[in-house]
Amino acid sequence: xxxxxxxxxxxxxxxxxxxHVGETGATSPTxxxxxxxxxxxxxxVSGHGLLKVRLVVGVRSVRLAGQTVRALTYNxxxxxxxxRLRPGDRLxxxxxxxxxxxxxxxxxxxxxxxxxxxxxxxxxxxPGKSYHYTYRLPADLAPGTYWYHSHAHPRSEPQVFAGLSGxxxxxxxxxxxxxxxxxxxQRLIALKDFQVRNGAIxxxxxxxxxxxxxxxxxxxxxxxxxxxGETQLWRLANIxxxxxxxxxxxxxxxxxxAQDANPVDSVWSADTLLMxxxxxxxxxxxxxxxxxxxxxxxxxxxxxxxxxYPQETLATVVSxxxxxxxxxxxxxxxxxxxxxxxRIAQRxxxxxxxxxxxxxxxxxxxxxxxxxxDVRARLNTTEEWTVRNASDEQHTFHIHVNDxxxxxxxxxxxxxxxxxxxxxxxxxxxxxxxxxxxxxxxKYPYHCHILNHEDHxxxxxxxxxx
Numbered sequence: 015x016x017x018x019x020x021x022x023x024x025x026x027x028x029x030x031x032x033x034h035v036g037e038t039g040a041t042s043p044t045x046x047x048x049x050x051x052x053x054x055x056x057x058x059v060s061g062h063g064l065l066k067v068r069l070v071v072g073v074r075s076v077r078l079a080g081q082t083v084r085a086l087t088y089n090x091x092x093x094x095x096x097x098r099l100r101p102g103d104r105l106x107x108x109x110x111x112x113x114x115x116x117x118x119x120x121x122x123x124x125x126x127x128x129x130x131x132x133x134x135x136x137x138x139x140x141p142g143k144s145y146h147y148t149y150r151l152p153a154d155l156a157p158g159t160y161w162y163h164s165h166a167h168p169r170s171e172p173q174v175f176a177g178l179s180g181x182x183x184x185x186x187x188x189x190x191x192x193x194x195x196x197x198x199x200q201r202l203i204a205l206k207d208f209q210v211r212n213g214a215i216x217x218x219x220x221x222x223x224x225x226x227x228x229x230x231x232x233x234x235x236x237x238x239x240x241x242x243g244e245t246q247l248w249r250l251a252n253i254x255x256x257x258x259x260x261x262x263x264x265x266x267x268x269x270x271x272a273q274d275a276n277p278v279d280s281v282w283s284a285d286t287l288l289m290x291x292x293x294x295x296x297x298x299x300x301x302x303x304x305x306x307x308x309x310x311x312x313x314x315x316x317x318x319x320x321x322x323y324p325q326e327t328l329a330t331v332v333s334x335x336x337x338x339x340x341x342x343x344x345x346x347x348x349x350x351x352x353x354x355x356x357r358i359a360q361r362x363x364x365x366x367x368x369x370x371x372x373x374x375x376x377x378x379x380x381x382x383x384x385x386x387x388d389v390r391a392r393l394n395t396t397e398e399w400t401v402r403n404a405s406d407e408q409h410t411f412h413i414h415v416n417d418x419x420x421x422x423x424x425x426x427x428x429x430x431x432x433x434x435x436x437x438x439x440x441x442x443x444x445x446x447x448x449x450x451x452x453x454x455x456x457k458y459p460y461h462c463h464i465l466n467h468e469d470h471x472x473x474x475x476x477x478x479x480x
Contacts, residue, residue, distance in 0.1 A: 049237040049330065052230075054202050055091065055180070060099040067097065067105065069119070071164075071178065072112035079227050079234045084214035086113070086176035093232030094180040096202060097162065101186060102153040110144045117173060119147060120165035120414075121182065122292060123275050123435050125155060128415050128458035135165040135414070135459065136384055152453070157186030158275030159202075159249040159294040167384070167473070171465035172217035175255040179206065183249065187296060190277055190348045194341055195298075200247045201238065203309075204231050205261075205289065205328065207254045222256035222466060223321040228311060230329045237330050238309065240301035242337040247271075248297050252289040255465040257323065258408075258438070259289040260314040263299065263331065264307035269343050270431075272296035276417060277348035278431040286312060290410040292463040293436040300340055301333045317441040319370055320407030350432050353419040353448040359395035366411070366439060366462060366472060367404040375462065375472035387457065388474040396450045403439035409467060411445070412436045413460035413476070418449040436463055451478050 058067050069088045076085050076092045088094035099105060111117050116138040126133050131148045139145045160182035164173035181204050188196045207226045208215050230236055240246055248268075252259050261268075267283045274294055287295050309329040315322040368375045375381075378388065391397055398421070401411050417433035424443045437445055461473035 049332075050233050050235060052201070052236040052238045052329070053233065054231055055093045055096050057096045057098050060103045060105075063103050065097065065099050065103060065105045067095075067107045068110065069094070069107065070110040070112060071117055076177075078208060078229070078232065081210070082213075083208070083210055085208070086173055086178050086215070086217075088178065088180060092177045093204065093206065096181045096183060098183045098185065099151060101151055101155040101157065101184060103151050105147070105149040105151070107147040107149070108144055109139060109147065111139045111141055114141050115169060116140050117164050117166045117169070117178070118145075119162060121149065121160065121162050123160040123294075123417070124149070125152060125415060125417070125453070126150075127454045127456065129456040133414065133458075136457070138166070151184075155184060156272075156276050157184045158272040158277065158296050159183060159251050160275050161204075161251055161253045161292075161294070163253065167382070168469040171220060171255045171469045174465055175208070175220055176215040176217050177208075179253040181249070181251055181253065184275065187247070187272060187277060190271070190344075192344055195245060195344075198245050198247055200249065202231065202249045203251070203329070205229070205250070205252045205254060205259050206232060207257050220256070220466065222464075226257060228259075228326050228328055230309075235327055235329055237332045239332050239334070240299070241335045242301045242304050242333050243340040244301040244338050245341045245343070246299055246301075248299055249294070250287065250289065250297060251294040252291055254291055256291060257321070258291065258314055258316060260286060260312040260323075261289055261309070261328070262286045262312050263309050265302050266299055266307070268295065269298040270295055271298060271347055273432055274417065274434040274436060276432040276434060279347060279350035280431050281344055281347050282431055288314075288438060290408075290436055290438045290463065291465065292410065292412055298343055304334050307331045307333070317407035319405060348432075352430075353396060353450065354421065356396035356448065356450070358398050358448070359392060360397045361400070362389065362397065363400045363402060365402045365404055366409045368407075368467070368472070370405075370407075373470050375467040375470045377461075377472055377474040380474070381471035382461075382473040384475070386475060387477045389476040391451045391476060391478050393451055393455060393478055393480055396448055398446060398448045400444055400446050401439060402444040403442060406441055408441055409439045409472065410436055410463040411439055411447075411460070412463040413449070414458040415454055416449050416451055418447040421446040421448055455479065
């Protein structure tokens with residue numbers, strides 16, 4: 015029987031002893047002794063169409079930012095193993111709960127069944143119990159960067175904030191790259207943040223506006239090596255509970271090839287990428303002239319009733335070593351089926367609102383009830399949703415199973431280059447999205463991915479029927 019290939023991943027090596035497409039084998043510049051070397055978590059990699067994984071959830075003391083901190087961990091790690099698979103694979107995952115409270119697991123972004131032992135976030139795995147998940151990935155599952163995390167309502171925020179989140183990579187993006195870029199170095203840049211109170215990451219009374227340490231792969235300001243002119247594929251993922259990142263790389267631009275694990279039709283570039291909780295971008299970056307530059311999150315506010323985040327350095331990019339000719343980046347990339355051409359079966363208006371002093375957050379004036387069906391949609395139809403924000407802070411709209419196309423923001427048409435599964439709702443504004451309900455029946459949620467808001471009611475249920 016095929017089993018997981020377990021490998022260690024480190025600086026410049028996306029899969030340790032097992033070579034992956036995307037590794038060049040070339041020598042990368044090394045940081046000085048005073049810098050924290052860039053490193054990635056170990057990986058569980060599928061073989062012969064199967065990945066078997068055992069994740070043990072527990073409380074552990076871990077080293078973070080030079081101090082020992084009690085955190086919630088998968089397999090003892092604050093930055094747990096990356097799960098790496100291919101479209102069409104099967105994932106057999108046993109989750110063992112050693113916490114004193116219930117938990118569960120969500121494979122964020124996967125277009126997969128929300129029922130039974132698949133991506134069923136309504137399950138409660140009680141203390142001392144185990145659960146066996148079985149996921150069968152569609153052969154056409156989009157390649158890119160996903161993540162996994164606790165979705166244990168109403169404990170999602172404290173469990174994710176304390177450490178219960180990790181990355182998933184679905185291989186295959188490289189097939190859309192030109193031949194000269196098919197073997198470039200790939201790097202996971204997982205953004206995760208924490209606070210410390212009494213020697214532990216707090217799991218009660220969390221204040222996302224308080225001083226917070228930002229990390230890349232659990233490291234504070236690691237040195238990311240690149241050669242002058244070299245092109246690398248970076249997998250940027252915000253796998254934190256509440257905090258947005260406004261990511262910027264000094265002197266460079268991000269060339270986006272996938273958003274929320276949806277390959278784009280045309281590569282687009284930006285010097286700054288807004289990444290609310292749950293969002294991901296797969297990007298191409300190119301090494302600047304020899305020297306150091308900051309990968310940073312710029313100062314950002316989520317509105318008068320929201321949070322204000324300062325500028326912070328996330329990592330230092332070290333450009334050194336032999337220069338390489340700067341590659342010509344692709345303009346066209348993957349196929350994208352534009353939903354603006356679809357017949358609309360139903361139009362709906364969804365309203366996010368809040369009573370912040372009472373810590374209550376609503377969708378359509380209702381607090382979440384797992385027993386209630388808020389929307390019924392028919393399989394193989396397309397709907398258009400106007401999602402309004404009636405509050406004085408931004409919210410992050412997210413839906414499971416079926417991703418959406420962003421059509422407009424505050425009435426201004428948006429030129430989408432692919433689908434996505436998260437979008438930031440402007441203060442007192444609205445977005446219009448379209449989504450197809452394909453392949454899978456069943457109940458699943460849509461919610462604010464600021465997990466504090468989700469836990470306090472800002473979640474609702476959709477049921478897809480024939």
